[in-house]
Amino acid sequence: MLDVEATYVNCWRNYTRFRTLYQILDDLGATIDIHRQSTPHDELVDRLQQHDGPRTVVILDEVDQLEDPSVIYDLHSLPQFAIICIANKEEELFSRIDDRLVSRLRSSEHVRMDKYHDEQLYDILSARAKWGLDEDVITDDQLYRIADAAAGDARLAIGILRTAAGKADRENHERITDDILLDSAEDARAQIKQKSLDSLTPHQRVVYDIVREHGPVGPSEIHERYSEDVDDPRTKRTIRTYLSKMEQYNLLEAEGTSRDREYSLVDSAAASPMQ
Structure with missing residues (x-):
């Protein structure tokens, strides 16, 4: 060994x-x-x-x-x-x-991971339900609906299942109802968003707050406002990296081409709904 x-x-x-x-x-x-x-x-x-x-x-x-x-x-x-x-x-x-x-x-070994598709998310959720929940607490149809709503995001899919199971247990339900599932999808998204916000570095948080207060707003204006707000401003390239990272984590969304791109907060209501 x-x-x-x-x-x-x-x-x-x-x-x-x-x-x-x-x-x-x-x-x-x-x-x-x-x-x-x-x-x-x-x-x-x-x-x-x-x-x-x-x-x-x-x-x-x-x-x-x-x-x-x-x-x-x-x-x-x-x-x-x-x-x-x-x-x-x-x-x-x-x-x-x-x-x-x-x-x-x-020249090193590279491994690229694509987004999960619905069947893969279903398999992940099904395994967790099998080992973590009593039989018949949640149906296969409900697991597929969670997978569809998560749109390839395993963290969100698992979060919805965990939140729904906890809510059903607290409310003394033997099964996860559709109403519980709907509420849990919203709660899980909010929890993940808050966790992502809490993880931002101080400089990233300044950038996020600028977009929250002034968006839609372009990278140049963001950097200008950011440079006025901090003592040790990072470069424009670094700020673009911050914006891209927050976009990947569904905190910000971008519209337009590279020349006229503008950033704003993600509209949570526009996320994939539970059907």
Whole structure:
């Protein structure tokens, strides 16, 4: 058996270079004498370089959220670590990192995941219902309706099922009724939206609030207002990345071509309804 360990980093939560390196060292049990406020980044890299344990696979989830992608180069240069980068849009990540690293990453193994279709979502929901709920609590037809309403989003589909099961249990129903299912779809969307909002970095939240207050609004005006609101504004390219990320997570929607594109908040009422 291979002597390999793995560590997982949520880069949306650990979006700075320091936080990412610290999280990896913390999982390795090597942060006892590291001070969050005063330890320089290079010392964290040196500490990783000194790691003499088993080879470690570092999983960087939401890697396109990193404010400083150079941390990928830090890890790639260390032979005792292998990295798995998970991102929504590969090209957006590559546009922000050094050409030398892009070349290395392009030559690595790539796995592309498409959206789930309804049958796949049904299988995922059916397995969870089988092992997590009593028999006949929910029908196959209801599971298919959840899959259809989720429109390829497994997180939403599972959220609707979990919310419906909890609601039925609290209200002492032996089965999940259609009314419960309708209410649960709205509740699950609201919960996921709030979780996504809570995950935004401070700079992303400023951008979101600008769109909320002034949308529909174009990227140039967004960056102009954003630069007035923060002390250390990010570049226009970074703001475009923020906007794209929030669009992927159904917080914002964009209309128009690249030249006249405008952003506004997603209309929750326009989401795929439960039939």
